[in-house]
Amino acid sequence: MELELQYVDPRLVELYDIENTRGGDTDFYLGLAADLAARTILDLGCGTGLLTRELATDDRVVIGVDPSAAMLAYARRQPGAERVQWIEGDSGALGTPEADLLVMTGNVAQVFLDDAVWAATLRDIHAALRPGGYLAFESRNPEDRGWERWNREATYEQSDSPFGPMESWLDLASVGDGLVRFEAHNIFNATGEVLVVPSTLRFRSQAEITASLTDAGFSVEHVYGNWLRGPVTVASRVLVFVARRNGD
Numbered sequence: 330m331e332l333e334l335q336y337v338d339p340r341l342v343e344l345y346d347i348e349n350t351r352g353g354d355t356d357f358y359l360g361l362a363a364d365l366a367a368r369t370i371l372d373l374g375c376g377t378g379l380l381t382r383e384l385a386t387d388d389r390v391v392i393g394v395d396p397s398a399a400m401l402a403y404a405r406r407q408p409g410a411e412r413v414q415w416i417e418g419d420s421g422a423l424g425t426p427e428a429d430l431l432v433m434t435g436n437v438a439q440v441f442l443d444d445a446v447w448a449a450t451l452r453d454i455h456a457a458l459r460p461g462g463y464l465a466f467e468s469r470n471p472e473d474r475g476w477e478r479w480n481r482e483a484t485y486e487q488s489d490s491p492f493g494p495m496e497s498w499l500d501l502a503s504v505g506d507g508l509v510r511f512e513a514h515n516i517f518n519a520t521g522e523v524l525v526v527p528s529t530l531r532f533r534s535q536a537e538i539t540a541s542l543t544d545a546g547f548s549v550e551h552v553y554g555n556w557l558r559g560p561v562t563v564a565s566r567v568l569v570f571v572a573r574r575n576g577d
């Protein structure tokens with residue numbers, strides 16, 4: 330499985346966690362897990378495990394799954410990591426633990442560029458949940474056209490990082506067929522090293538995601554347009570899906 334450089338380079342992994350701090354998404358997923366009284370929880374594409382570790386209270390079994398060895402190595406070093414079972418792999422590694430809830434956070438759903446791979450991932454998730462178990466995830470809303478903000482002018486930053494002063498920005502490369510290609514530029518000022526990280530994300534509409542969930546044997550219970558469980562509007566940055574595995 331080919332992973333993008335941002336999930337492979339240990340420096341970029343450390344920067345990921347500094348740039349992606351706890352937020353409304355964290356509270357949303359923690360609240361949902363509590364509301365559902367979920368006891369066995371899977372976090373697919375758990376990355377550095379910020380949410381995974383918070384989910385892992387004494388009364389729960391929490392399993393974080395991610396194909397990136399570098400992200401998992403970082404996750405395992407964090408406080409509370411010992412309460413989580415970490416598995417290196419993709420959805421094929423989920424098995425059949427009869428989970429109550431599976432989450433995919435940080436727009437993991439958008440890494441599945443190909444519809445056949447997305448469908449196969451949903452089938453694996455279906456098999457990993459108990460009948461009546463829940464799948465919750467978000468995906469950026471294509472109607473918001475967030476990629477139009479992914480340019481140097483809007484994203485340029487100078488920052489102090491564990492690797493010294495840095496400059497970083499995004500540059501949009503192309504948009505078409507539901508795929509958005511862009512480059513993350515990183516300059517490490519101390520050495521002058523320039524690291525350009527190409528990335529591609531798939532933007533699916535609410536209707537496309539709903540249809541894929543239905544095909545995979547889920548019923549969509551809610552689609553929210555923000556982390557406070559508000560409705561979807563054209564200005565919503567994210568589409569937050571809560572779906573239930575059929576068959577209970």
Ligand SMILES: C[S@@+](CC[C@H](N)C(=O)[O-])C[C@H]1O[C@@H](n2cnc3c(N)ncnc32)[C@H](O)[C@@H]1O
Nearest residue numbers: 336374375376396397400419420434435437440
């Ligand atoms: C943007 S990060 C999100 C990490 C974490 N869930 C969060 O909220 O911070 C995307 C994650 O998806 C993982 N990933 C990439 N390809 C994947 C795949 N095929 N299946 C599952 N996870 C994948 C990456 O390794 C990375 O950790």
